[in-house]
Amino acid sequence: MATPTLRIGAGAGFQGDRFEPAVVLAEQGNLDYLVLECLAERTIALAQKSKLGDPAMGYDAFLRRRLEPLLPLIKKRGVRLVTNMGAANPAAAGRIVIEIARQMRLAIKVAVVTGDDVLAQLSPDTRIIESGRPLRTYANVISANAYLGVEAMLPALASGADVVITGRVADPSLFLAPIVHHFGWRLDDWMRLGQGTVVGHLLECAGQITGGYFADPGKKDVPDLAHLGFPLAEVQVDGSAIIGKVAGTGGVVNFATVKEQLLYEVTDPAAYVTPDVVADFTQVRIEGVGTDRVRVSGGIGHARSETYKVSIGYQAGFRGEGEISYAGQNALARAELAGRVIDERLREDFPDLRLDYIGCNSVHGKSFAPHSVPYEVRLRAAALAATRAQAERIGEEVEALYTNGPAGGGAARKHLTEVIGIVSALLARSEADSKVTVLESDPHHETV
Amino acid sequence: MKLYELAHCRAGDKGNTSILSLIAYRSEDYPLLLQKVTATAVQQHLAGIVSGSVRRYEVAGLAALQFVCEQALLTGVTTSLAMDTHGKALSSALLEMEIA
Numbered sequence: 001m002a003t004p005t006l007r008i009g010a011g012a013g014f015q016g017d018r019f020e021p022a023v024v025l026a027e028q029g030n031l032d033y034l035v036l037e038c039l040a041e042r043t044i045a046l047a048q049k050s051k052l053g054d055p056a057m058g059y060d061a062f063l064r065r066r067l068e069p070l071l072p073l074i075k076k077r078g079v080r081l082v083t084n085m086g087a088a089n090p091a092a093a094g095r096i097v098i099e100i101a102r103q104m105r106l107a108i109k110v111a112v113v114t115g116d117d118v119l120a121q122l123s124p125d126t127r128i129i130e131s132g133r134p135l136r137t138y139a140n141v142i143s144a145n146a147y148l149g150v151e152a153m154l155p156a157l158a159s160g161a162d163v164v165i166t167g168r169v170a171d172p173s174l175f176l177a178p179i180v181h182h183f184g185w186r187l188d189d190w191m192r193l194g195q196g197t198v199v200g201h202l203l204e205c206a207g208q209i210t211g212g213y214f215a216d217p218g219k220k221d222v223p224d225l226a227h228l229g230f231p232l233a234e235v236q237v238d239g240s241a242i243i244g245k246v247a248g249t250g251g252v253v254n255f256a257t258v259k260e261q262l263l264y265e266v267t268d269p270a271a272y273v274t275p276d277v278v279a280d281f282t283q284v285r286i287e288g289v290g291t292d293r294v295r296v297s298g299g300i301g302h303a304r305s306e307t308y309k310v311s312i313g314y315q316a317g318f319r320g321e322g323e324i325s326y327a328g329q330n331a332l333a334r335a336e337l338a339g340r341v342i343d344e345r346l347r348e349d350f351p352d353l354r355l356d357y358i359g360c361n362s363v364h365g366k367s368f369a370p371h372s373v374p375y376e377v378r379l380r381a382a383a384l385a386a387t388r389a390q391a392e393r394i395g396e397e398v399e400a401l402y403t404n405g406p407a408g409g410g411a412a413r414k415h416l417t418e419v420i421g422i423v424s425a426l427l428a429r430s431e432a433d434s435k436v437t438v439l440e441s442d443p444h445h446e447t448v
Numbered sequence: 449m450k451l452y453e454l455a456h457c458r459a460g461d462k463g464n465t466s467i468l469s470l471i472a473y474r475s476e477d478y479p480l481l482l483q484k485v486t487a488t489a490v491q492q493h494l495a496g497i498v499s500g501s502v503r504r505y506e507v508a509g510l511a512a513l514q515f516v517c518e519q520a521l522l523t524g525v526t527t528s529l530a531m532d533t534h535g536k537a538l539s540s541a542l543l544e545m546e547i548a
Binding site: 220263368 | 473505509
Protein backbone atom coordinates (compact mmCIF):
# COMPACT_ATOMS: atom_id res chain seq x y z
CA MET A 1 0.00 0.00 0.00
CA ALA A 2 1.23 3.48 -0.82
CA THR A 3 2.19 5.37 2.32
CA PRO A 4 0.42 8.72 2.71
CA THR A 5 3.57 10.82 2.36
CA LEU A 6 6.41 10.29 -0.07
CA ARG A 7 9.78 11.82 0.81
CA ILE A 8 12.05 12.76 -2.11
CA GLY A 9 15.41 14.46 -1.76
CA ALA A 10 17.43 16.30 -4.42
CA GLY A 11 21.08 15.34 -3.97
CA ALA A 12 22.56 17.14 -6.99
CA GLY A 13 21.30 19.87 -9.29
CA PHE A 14 24.01 19.96 -11.92
CA GLN A 15 26.97 17.94 -13.12
CA GLY A 16 29.51 19.69 -10.93
CA ASP A 17 27.34 20.00 -7.84
CA ARG A 18 28.70 19.47 -4.33
CA PHE A 19 28.94 15.89 -3.07
CA GLU A 20 28.32 16.10 0.66
CA PRO A 21 24.69 17.34 0.76
CA ALA A 22 23.46 14.13 -0.89
CA VAL A 23 25.17 12.09 1.83
CA VAL A 24 23.48 14.20 4.52
CA LEU A 25 20.11 13.69 2.82
CA ALA A 26 20.62 9.92 2.49
CA GLU A 27 21.69 9.65 6.14
CA GLN A 28 19.25 12.00 7.82
CA GLY A 29 16.46 12.77 5.37
CA ASN A 30 14.34 9.70 6.15
CA LEU A 31 13.92 9.53 2.38
CA ASP A 32 12.05 7.19 0.08
CA TYR A 33 13.90 8.49 -2.98
CA LEU A 34 17.12 10.39 -3.59
CA VAL A 35 17.40 12.00 -7.02
CA LEU A 36 20.69 13.19 -8.54
CA GLU A 37 20.25 15.51 -11.54
CA CYS A 38 23.64 15.89 -13.22
CA LEU A 39 23.13 16.27 -16.94
CA ALA A 40 23.37 19.51 -18.91
CA GLU A 41 22.90 19.78 -22.67
CA ARG A 42 26.57 20.38 -23.34
CA THR A 43 27.54 17.59 -20.92
CA ILE A 44 25.69 14.90 -22.85
CA ALA A 45 27.24 16.01 -26.16
CA LEU A 46 30.74 15.84 -24.64
CA ALA A 47 29.88 12.46 -23.11
CA GLN A 48 28.79 11.21 -26.53
CA LYS A 49 32.17 12.28 -27.91
CA SER A 50 33.99 10.37 -25.23
CA LYS A 51 31.83 7.29 -25.98
CA LEU A 52 32.83 7.53 -29.65
CA GLY A 53 36.45 7.33 -28.52
CA ASP A 54 35.79 4.40 -26.14
CA PRO A 55 32.47 2.49 -26.15
CA ALA A 56 32.84 1.82 -22.40
CA MET A 57 32.86 5.56 -21.62
CA GLY A 58 30.28 8.31 -22.02
CA TYR A 59 28.71 8.19 -18.56
CA ASP A 60 29.12 10.93 -15.96
CA ALA A 61 32.74 11.37 -14.90
CA PHE A 62 31.68 11.73 -11.24
CA LEU A 63 29.61 8.50 -11.19
CA ARG A 64 31.95 6.58 -8.89
CA ARG A 65 32.73 9.56 -6.69
CA ARG A 66 29.03 10.32 -6.11
CA LEU A 67 27.79 6.75 -5.73
CA GLU A 68 30.52 5.12 -3.65
CA PRO A 69 29.54 6.92 -0.44
CA LEU A 70 25.82 6.68 -1.23
CA LEU A 71 25.33 3.01 -2.13
CA PRO A 72 25.86 1.57 1.38
CA LEU A 73 23.68 4.32 2.84
CA ILE A 74 20.72 3.88 0.51
CA LYS A 75 20.89 0.12 1.02
CA LYS A 76 20.93 0.54 4.80
CA ARG A 77 18.14 3.15 4.85
CA GLY A 78 15.94 1.65 2.16
CA VAL A 79 16.27 4.69 -0.10
CA ARG A 80 15.93 4.29 -3.86
CA LEU A 81 18.29 6.34 -5.99
CA VAL A 82 17.33 7.88 -9.34
CA THR A 83 19.90 9.62 -11.53
CA ASN A 84 20.59 10.73 -15.09
CA MET A 85 24.32 10.13 -14.62
CA GLY A 86 24.09 7.55 -17.41
CA ALA A 87 24.60 10.55 -19.72
CA ALA A 88 25.47 9.20 -23.18
CA ASN A 89 25.98 5.63 -21.95
CA PRO A 90 23.46 4.52 -19.27
CA ALA A 91 24.24 0.84 -19.91
CA ALA A 92 27.93 1.33 -19.08
CA ALA A 93 26.96 3.41 -16.04
CA GLY A 94 24.73 0.57 -14.84
CA ARG A 95 27.63 -1.86 -15.12
CA ILE A 96 29.87 0.50 -13.12
CA VAL A 97 27.27 0.70 -10.33
CA ILE A 98 27.13 -3.10 -10.25
CA GLU A 99 30.93 -3.20 -10.09
CA ILE A 100 30.95 -0.79 -7.14
CA ALA A 101 28.26 -2.83 -5.38
CA ARG A 102 30.23 -6.05 -5.83
CA GLN A 103 33.39 -4.43 -4.45
CA MET A 104 31.36 -3.36 -1.42
CA ARG A 105 29.59 -6.72 -1.20
CA LEU A 106 26.21 -5.07 -1.50
CA ALA A 107 23.18 -6.72 -3.12
CA ILE A 108 22.09 -3.96 -5.48
CA LYS A 109 19.61 -4.07 -8.31
CA VAL A 110 20.07 -1.47 -11.05
CA ALA A 111 17.53 -0.56 -13.73
CA VAL A 112 18.91 1.18 -16.81
CA VAL A 113 16.64 3.32 -18.98
CA THR A 114 17.76 3.72 -22.60
CA GLY A 115 16.18 5.05 -25.77
CA ASP A 116 16.87 8.76 -25.44
CA ASP A 117 19.66 8.54 -28.04
CA VAL A 118 17.69 9.25 -31.22
CA LEU A 119 20.49 10.31 -33.54
CA ALA A 120 19.78 7.36 -35.84
CA GLN A 121 16.04 8.12 -35.97
CA LEU A 122 16.37 11.77 -36.98
CA SER A 123 15.80 12.44 -40.65
CA PRO A 124 18.29 14.83 -42.31
CA ASP A 125 15.24 16.96 -43.12
CA THR A 126 14.36 17.43 -39.45
CA ARG A 127 13.68 21.13 -38.87
CA ILE A 128 15.91 22.84 -36.31
CA ILE A 129 13.77 25.06 -34.09
CA GLU A 130 16.29 27.87 -33.47
CA SER A 131 17.28 28.45 -37.10
CA GLY A 132 14.44 26.94 -39.13
CA ARG A 133 17.08 25.12 -41.17
CA PRO A 134 17.12 21.36 -41.81
CA LEU A 135 19.43 19.20 -39.70
CA ARG A 136 21.56 18.30 -42.73
CA THR A 137 22.89 21.87 -42.88
CA TYR A 138 24.66 21.30 -39.55
CA ALA A 139 28.10 19.75 -39.96
CA ASN A 140 29.71 17.64 -37.23
CA VAL A 141 26.57 16.65 -35.32
CA ILE A 142 27.67 14.51 -32.37
CA SER A 143 24.54 13.78 -30.40
CA ALA A 144 20.75 13.89 -30.47
CA ASN A 145 18.92 13.02 -27.29
CA ALA A 146 15.18 13.07 -26.70
CA TYR A 147 13.95 14.33 -23.35
CA LEU A 148 12.19 11.19 -22.13
CA GLY A 149 9.63 11.41 -19.36
CA VAL A 150 7.83 9.47 -16.64
CA GLU A 151 6.46 6.88 -19.04
CA ALA A 152 9.96 5.65 -19.94
CA MET A 153 10.98 5.46 -16.28
CA LEU A 154 7.97 3.65 -14.80
CA PRO A 155 9.06 0.12 -15.81
CA ALA A 156 12.43 0.79 -14.16
CA LEU A 157 10.71 1.77 -10.91
CA ALA A 158 8.30 -1.18 -11.17
CA SER A 159 11.30 -3.55 -11.36
CA GLY A 160 12.02 -2.79 -7.72
CA ALA A 161 15.52 -1.59 -8.55
CA ASP A 162 17.56 0.16 -5.84
CA VAL A 163 19.15 2.41 -8.45
CA VAL A 164 17.55 3.77 -11.62
CA ILE A 165 20.00 5.13 -14.20
CA THR A 166 18.91 7.15 -17.18
CA GLY A 167 20.39 9.26 -19.94
CA ARG A 168 18.47 12.31 -21.11
CA VAL A 169 15.21 12.63 -19.18
CA ALA A 170 13.44 15.94 -18.55
CA ASP A 171 14.69 17.17 -15.19
CA PRO A 172 11.27 17.42 -13.45
CA SER A 173 10.38 13.93 -14.72
CA LEU A 174 13.23 12.44 -12.65
CA PHE A 175 11.21 13.49 -9.59
CA LEU A 176 7.71 13.05 -11.01
CA ALA A 177 8.33 9.41 -11.96
CA PRO A 178 8.74 8.19 -8.35
CA ILE A 179 5.66 10.22 -7.35
CA VAL A 180 3.54 8.70 -10.14
CA HIS A 181 4.90 5.23 -9.36
CA HIS A 182 4.30 5.54 -5.63
CA PHE A 183 0.78 6.92 -5.74
CA GLY A 184 -0.29 5.04 -8.86
CA TRP A 185 -1.38 8.15 -10.74
CA ARG A 186 -2.68 7.74 -14.26
CA LEU A 187 -0.53 9.15 -17.06
CA ASP A 188 -3.47 11.26 -18.24
CA ASP A 189 -4.27 12.71 -14.82
CA TRP A 190 -3.12 16.12 -16.07
CA MET A 191 -4.08 18.03 -12.93
CA ARG A 192 -1.98 15.87 -10.63
CA LEU A 193 0.86 15.60 -13.15
CA GLY A 194 0.83 19.40 -13.32
CA GLN A 195 1.20 19.76 -9.56
CA GLY A 196 3.76 16.92 -9.44
CA THR A 197 5.75 18.77 -12.09
CA VAL A 198 5.74 21.86 -9.86
CA VAL A 199 7.39 19.73 -7.17
CA GLY A 200 9.90 18.27 -9.63
CA HIS A 201 10.75 21.69 -11.01
CA LEU A 202 11.26 23.09 -7.51
CA LEU A 203 13.66 20.27 -6.64
CA GLU A 204 15.59 19.88 -9.89
CA CYS A 205 18.26 22.48 -9.12
CA ALA A 206 18.80 21.13 -5.61
CA GLY A 207 20.37 23.92 -3.49
CA GLN A 208 18.78 26.68 -5.58
CA ILE A 209 15.64 26.37 -3.45
CA THR A 210 17.37 26.12 -0.08
CA GLY A 211 19.28 29.38 -0.34
CA GLY A 212 21.88 28.61 -2.98
CA TYR A 213 22.20 31.23 -5.71
CA PHE A 214 20.08 33.52 -3.54
CA ALA A 215 22.19 35.33 -0.95
CA ASP A 216 22.73 39.10 -1.23
CA PRO A 217 24.26 40.33 2.04
CA GLY A 218 22.05 42.74 3.93
CA LYS A 219 19.21 42.24 1.50
CA LYS A 220 18.65 38.49 1.23
CA ASP A 221 20.71 36.86 3.94
CA VAL A 222 21.25 33.11 4.04
CA PRO A 223 22.45 31.51 7.28
CA ASP A 224 25.45 29.20 7.10
CA LEU A 225 25.68 29.19 3.31
CA ALA A 226 28.94 27.23 3.58
CA HIS A 227 27.01 24.19 4.82
CA LEU A 228 24.06 24.60 2.44
CA GLY A 229 21.63 21.72 2.83
CA PHE A 230 19.79 20.34 -0.20
CA PRO A 231 15.99 20.14 -0.36
CA LEU A 232 13.54 17.37 0.28
CA ALA A 233 9.85 17.30 -0.51
CA GLU A 234 7.17 15.57 1.53
CA VAL A 235 4.64 14.81 -1.18
CA GLN A 236 0.97 14.03 -0.55
CA VAL A 237 -1.29 11.87 -2.73
CA ASP A 238 -2.76 14.99 -4.37
CA GLY A 239 0.74 16.14 -5.35
CA SER A 240 0.90 19.01 -2.87
CA ALA A 241 4.17 19.03 -1.00
CA ILE A 242 6.10 20.59 1.81
CA ILE A 243 9.57 21.71 0.70
CA GLY A 244 12.11 21.55 3.49
CA LYS A 245 15.64 20.48 4.33
CA VAL A 246 17.48 18.43 6.93
CA ALA A 247 17.53 20.19 10.30
CA GLY A 248 20.93 21.62 11.20
CA THR A 249 22.09 22.15 7.61
CA GLY A 250 22.78 25.64 6.31
CA GLY A 251 20.54 27.63 4.02
CA VAL A 252 16.95 28.75 4.13
CA VAL A 253 13.62 27.72 2.61
CA ASN A 254 11.14 30.59 2.49
CA PHE A 255 8.62 32.24 0.16
CA ALA A 256 11.36 34.11 -1.68
CA THR A 257 13.55 31.06 -2.37
CA VAL A 258 10.53 29.04 -3.49
CA LYS A 259 9.27 31.80 -5.81
CA GLU A 260 12.69 32.31 -7.43
CA GLN A 261 13.00 28.63 -8.16
CA LEU A 262 9.39 28.21 -9.29
CA LEU A 263 9.89 30.83 -12.02
CA TYR A 264 13.45 29.77 -12.88
CA GLU A 265 13.89 29.17 -16.63
CA VAL A 266 10.13 29.12 -17.22
CA THR A 267 9.33 30.67 -20.62
CA ASP A 268 5.57 30.68 -20.02
CA PRO A 269 4.30 30.29 -16.45
CA ALA A 270 0.94 29.06 -17.80
CA ALA A 271 2.49 26.46 -20.11
CA TYR A 272 5.58 24.70 -18.82
CA VAL A 273 6.09 21.92 -21.33
CA THR A 274 7.55 18.59 -20.25
CA PRO A 275 7.24 15.13 -21.84
CA ASP A 276 4.57 14.34 -19.24
CA VAL A 277 2.23 17.32 -19.17
CA VAL A 278 1.86 20.99 -20.00
CA ALA A 279 1.95 22.39 -16.48
CA ASP A 280 0.39 25.68 -15.38
CA PHE A 281 2.20 27.39 -12.49
CA THR A 282 0.04 30.51 -12.36
CA GLN A 283 -2.33 29.26 -9.64
CA VAL A 284 0.38 27.87 -7.37
CA ARG A 285 -0.15 28.68 -3.68
CA ILE A 286 2.63 28.81 -1.13
CA GLU A 287 2.17 28.75 2.64
CA GLY A 288 4.69 28.76 5.44
CA VAL A 289 4.20 25.78 7.73
CA GLY A 290 7.22 26.14 10.01
CA THR A 291 10.89 27.06 9.98
CA ASP A 292 12.36 26.24 6.57
CA ARG A 293 9.13 24.50 5.56
CA VAL A 294 6.95 25.82 2.75
CA ARG A 295 3.83 24.07 1.49
CA VAL A 296 3.26 24.25 -2.26
CA SER A 297 -0.02 23.38 -3.96
CA GLY A 298 -2.32 24.51 -6.75
CA GLY A 299 -0.27 23.53 -9.81
CA ILE A 300 -2.47 22.31 -12.62
CA GLY A 301 -1.88 20.81 -16.05
CA HIS A 302 -3.11 20.10 -19.55
CA ALA A 303 -2.63 17.22 -21.97
CA ARG A 304 0.98 16.47 -22.90
CA SER A 305 2.53 17.10 -26.29
CA GLU A 306 2.73 14.18 -28.70
CA THR A 307 6.30 15.10 -29.55
CA TYR A 308 9.54 14.83 -27.63
CA LYS A 309 11.95 17.72 -27.54
CA VAL A 310 15.33 16.63 -28.86
CA SER A 311 18.58 18.32 -27.90
CA ILE A 312 21.21 18.16 -30.66
CA GLY A 313 24.89 18.80 -30.05
CA TYR A 314 27.40 19.67 -32.77
CA GLN A 315 31.08 20.48 -32.76
CA ALA A 316 31.59 24.20 -33.15
CA GLY A 317 35.36 24.47 -32.94
CA PHE A 318 37.39 25.94 -30.11
CA ARG A 319 37.29 29.12 -28.07
CA GLY A 320 40.61 30.68 -27.17
CA GLU A 321 40.75 33.23 -24.36
CA GLY A 322 43.42 35.32 -22.68
CA GLU A 323 43.29 37.78 -19.77
CA ILE A 324 45.70 40.27 -18.23
CA SER A 325 45.26 42.86 -15.45
CA TYR A 326 46.27 46.53 -15.10
CA ALA A 327 45.99 48.49 -11.84
CA GLY A 328 46.43 51.92 -10.30
CA GLN A 329 46.61 55.31 -12.04
CA ASN A 330 45.61 55.21 -15.71
CA ALA A 331 44.76 51.48 -15.46
CA LEU A 332 41.89 51.70 -17.93
CA ALA A 333 43.97 53.60 -20.51
CA ARG A 334 46.73 50.99 -20.34
CA ALA A 335 44.21 48.13 -20.61
CA GLU A 336 42.64 49.84 -23.63
CA LEU A 337 46.05 50.29 -25.25
CA ALA A 338 46.67 46.58 -24.70
CA GLY A 339 43.30 45.89 -26.33
CA ARG A 340 44.20 47.96 -29.41
CA VAL A 341 47.53 46.13 -29.69
CA ILE A 342 45.81 42.72 -29.48
CA ASP A 343 43.29 43.90 -32.05
CA GLU A 344 46.04 44.86 -34.50
CA ARG A 345 47.88 41.59 -33.94
CA LEU A 346 44.86 39.26 -34.26
CA ARG A 347 41.89 40.90 -35.99
CA GLU A 348 42.89 39.91 -39.51
CA ASP A 349 42.88 36.19 -38.65
CA PHE A 350 40.00 36.39 -36.16
CA PRO A 351 37.34 38.79 -37.50
CA ASP A 352 34.98 38.00 -34.59
CA LEU A 353 37.63 38.76 -31.94
CA ARG A 354 35.96 40.07 -28.79
CA LEU A 355 37.62 42.38 -26.28
CA ASP A 356 36.21 43.00 -22.81
CA TYR A 357 37.42 45.18 -19.97
CA ILE A 358 36.62 43.22 -16.83
CA GLY A 359 35.60 45.57 -14.06
CA CYS A 360 34.04 47.98 -16.59
CA ASN A 361 31.86 46.39 -19.25
CA SER A 362 32.59 42.69 -19.58
CA VAL A 363 29.39 41.22 -18.22
CA HIS A 364 26.70 43.51 -19.59
CA GLY A 365 28.53 45.23 -22.44
CA LYS A 366 27.73 48.55 -20.84
CA SER A 367 27.97 49.86 -17.36
CA PHE A 368 25.00 51.00 -15.34
CA ALA A 369 27.46 53.18 -13.39
CA PRO A 370 29.35 54.83 -16.30
CA HIS A 371 31.24 57.46 -14.31
CA SER A 372 32.96 55.22 -11.81
CA VAL A 373 36.71 54.78 -12.26
CA PRO A 374 37.90 51.31 -11.33
CA TYR A 375 41.21 50.86 -9.52
CA GLU A 376 41.97 47.77 -11.58
CA VAL A 377 40.91 46.57 -15.02
CA ARG A 378 41.40 43.20 -16.64
CA LEU A 379 41.58 42.90 -20.41
CA ARG A 380 39.99 39.79 -21.86
CA ALA A 381 40.34 38.67 -25.46
CA ALA A 382 38.29 35.82 -26.93
CA ALA A 383 37.73 34.30 -30.35
CA LEU A 384 36.48 31.12 -31.97
CA ALA A 385 38.62 29.03 -34.28
CA ALA A 386 38.26 25.80 -36.20
CA THR A 387 41.28 24.13 -34.63
CA ARG A 388 42.80 23.94 -31.19
CA ALA A 389 46.12 25.34 -32.45
CA GLN A 390 44.47 28.41 -34.01
CA ALA A 391 42.43 29.09 -30.87
CA GLU A 392 45.57 28.90 -28.72
CA ARG A 393 46.95 31.97 -30.50
CA ILE A 394 44.52 34.20 -28.56
CA GLY A 395 45.98 33.29 -25.18
CA GLU A 396 49.52 33.34 -26.57
CA GLU A 397 49.20 36.92 -27.79
CA VAL A 398 47.70 38.07 -24.48
CA GLU A 399 50.47 36.40 -22.52
CA ALA A 400 53.03 38.06 -24.83
CA LEU A 401 51.76 41.45 -23.62
CA TYR A 402 54.11 40.93 -20.67
CA THR A 403 57.10 42.04 -22.73
CA ASN A 404 55.32 43.37 -25.81
CA GLY A 405 52.53 45.50 -24.31
CA PRO A 406 51.84 48.48 -22.02
CA ALA A 407 53.45 48.98 -18.61
CA GLY A 408 52.43 47.06 -15.55
CA GLY A 409 50.43 44.18 -16.99
CA GLY A 410 50.12 41.26 -14.58
CA ALA A 411 48.37 37.98 -13.83
CA ALA A 412 48.06 36.86 -17.47
CA ARG A 413 46.06 33.66 -17.96
CA LYS A 414 45.13 31.73 -21.06
CA HIS A 415 42.32 29.31 -21.56
CA LEU A 416 41.02 26.98 -24.27
CA THR A 417 37.52 25.45 -24.47
CA GLU A 418 36.06 22.94 -26.87
CA VAL A 419 32.83 24.53 -28.10
CA ILE A 420 29.68 22.46 -28.43
CA GLY A 421 26.73 24.07 -30.18
CA ILE A 422 23.29 23.03 -28.97
CA VAL A 423 20.10 23.26 -31.01
CA SER A 424 16.77 21.50 -30.71
CA ALA A 425 14.08 19.77 -32.73
CA LEU A 426 10.86 17.84 -32.16
CA LEU A 427 10.34 14.11 -32.68
CA ALA A 428 7.09 12.13 -32.63
CA ARG A 429 6.87 10.13 -29.41
CA SER A 430 6.39 6.94 -31.41
CA GLU A 431 9.85 7.42 -32.97
CA ALA A 432 11.69 7.03 -29.66
CA ASP A 433 11.64 3.52 -28.18
CA SER A 434 12.61 3.46 -24.56
CA LYS A 435 13.81 0.27 -22.92
CA VAL A 436 14.63 -0.85 -19.39
CA THR A 437 17.40 -3.34 -18.57
CA VAL A 438 17.78 -4.73 -15.06
CA LEU A 439 21.19 -5.73 -13.63
CA GLU A 440 21.97 -7.28 -10.24
CA SER A 441 25.21 -7.33 -8.31
CA ASP A 442 24.57 -10.93 -7.31
CA PRO A 443 25.84 -12.64 -10.50
CA HIS A 444 23.43 -15.57 -10.13
CA HIS A 445 20.41 -13.33 -10.46
CA GLU A 446 21.28 -11.18 -13.43
CA THR A 447 18.33 -10.58 -15.71
CA VAL A 448 18.23 -8.65 -18.97
CA MET B 449 14.79 54.39 -6.52
CA LYS B 450 16.21 51.27 -8.13
CA LEU B 451 14.13 48.13 -8.62
CA TYR B 452 16.68 46.49 -6.35
CA GLU B 453 14.95 48.13 -3.37
CA LEU B 454 11.57 46.53 -4.09
CA ALA B 455 12.16 43.22 -5.78
CA HIS B 456 14.47 40.30 -6.29
CA CYS B 457 15.31 38.48 -9.49
CA ARG B 458 16.82 35.24 -10.78
CA ALA B 459 17.97 34.82 -14.38
CA GLY B 460 17.69 31.61 -16.36
CA ASP B 461 18.38 30.67 -19.97
CA LYS B 462 16.96 28.54 -22.75
CA GLY B 463 19.13 28.67 -25.84
CA ASN B 464 19.47 32.29 -26.81
CA THR B 465 16.55 33.37 -24.61
CA SER B 466 17.06 34.91 -21.20
CA ILE B 467 14.31 34.56 -18.62
CA LEU B 468 14.20 37.07 -15.78
CA SER B 469 11.85 36.80 -12.84
CA LEU B 470 10.98 39.91 -10.87
CA ILE B 471 9.49 39.18 -7.47
CA ALA B 472 8.22 41.86 -5.11
CA TYR B 473 9.51 41.52 -1.54
CA ARG B 474 6.16 42.91 -0.33
CA SER B 475 2.98 42.07 -2.21
CA GLU B 476 1.75 45.67 -1.76
CA ASP B 477 4.52 46.78 -4.15
CA TYR B 478 3.31 44.47 -6.90
CA PRO B 479 0.90 47.03 -8.45
CA LEU B 480 3.80 49.50 -8.80
CA LEU B 481 5.92 46.88 -10.58
CA LEU B 482 2.96 46.09 -12.80
CA GLN B 483 2.66 49.75 -13.72
CA LYS B 484 6.31 50.72 -14.11
CA VAL B 485 8.14 47.63 -15.27
CA THR B 486 6.51 47.09 -18.62
CA ALA B 487 7.97 44.93 -21.38
CA THR B 488 8.89 48.13 -23.24
CA ALA B 489 10.63 49.60 -20.21
CA VAL B 490 12.68 46.43 -19.76
CA GLN B 491 13.58 46.38 -23.45
CA GLN B 492 14.84 49.97 -23.22
CA HIS B 493 16.72 49.30 -19.99
CA LEU B 494 18.50 46.28 -21.45
CA ALA B 495 19.10 47.87 -24.87
CA GLY B 496 22.49 46.73 -26.15
CA ILE B 497 22.17 43.45 -24.27
CA VAL B 498 18.83 42.09 -25.46
CA SER B 499 18.26 42.56 -29.17
CA GLY B 500 15.03 40.58 -29.60
CA SER B 501 11.56 41.03 -28.20
CA VAL B 502 10.66 41.10 -24.51
CA ARG B 503 7.44 39.39 -23.36
CA ARG B 504 6.03 39.97 -19.90
CA TYR B 505 3.94 37.47 -17.93
CA GLU B 506 2.05 38.41 -14.79
CA VAL B 507 1.90 35.95 -11.91
CA ALA B 508 -0.27 37.85 -9.44
CA GLY B 509 -0.46 34.99 -6.95
CA LEU B 510 3.30 35.23 -6.40
CA ALA B 511 3.44 39.05 -6.72
CA ALA B 512 5.84 38.41 -9.56
CA LEU B 513 6.50 39.30 -13.18
CA GLN B 514 8.36 37.13 -15.64
CA PHE B 515 10.31 38.64 -18.56
CA VAL B 516 11.21 36.43 -21.49
CA CYS B 517 13.92 38.17 -23.52
CA GLU B 518 14.66 36.82 -27.00
CA GLN B 519 18.09 37.09 -28.61
CA ALA B 520 19.78 38.18 -25.47
CA LEU B 521 22.88 38.28 -27.68
CA LEU B 522 25.56 38.57 -25.06
CA THR B 523 24.07 35.56 -23.38
CA GLY B 524 22.62 32.17 -23.97
CA VAL B 525 24.12 30.81 -27.13
CA THR B 526 26.51 27.97 -26.42
CA THR B 527 28.85 29.30 -29.08
CA SER B 528 28.89 32.83 -27.65
CA LEU B 529 32.14 34.66 -26.97
CA ALA B 530 30.59 36.58 -24.09
CA MET B 531 31.99 36.34 -20.58
CA ASP B 532 28.67 35.33 -19.04
CA THR B 533 27.46 32.95 -21.72
CA HIS B 534 24.35 31.99 -19.75
CA GLY B 535 23.41 35.55 -18.85
CA LYS B 536 23.31 34.57 -15.19
CA ALA B 537 24.23 38.09 -14.06
CA LEU B 538 21.39 39.73 -16.02
CA SER B 539 19.33 39.53 -12.83
CA SER B 540 21.51 42.28 -11.40
CA ALA B 541 21.19 44.33 -14.60
CA LEU B 542 17.40 44.28 -14.37
CA LEU B 543 17.45 45.38 -10.73
CA GLU B 544 19.53 48.43 -11.75
CA MET B 545 16.43 49.90 -13.41
CA GLU B 546 15.37 53.25 -11.94
CA ILE B 547 11.70 53.58 -11.12
CA ALA B 548 10.24 56.86 -9.89
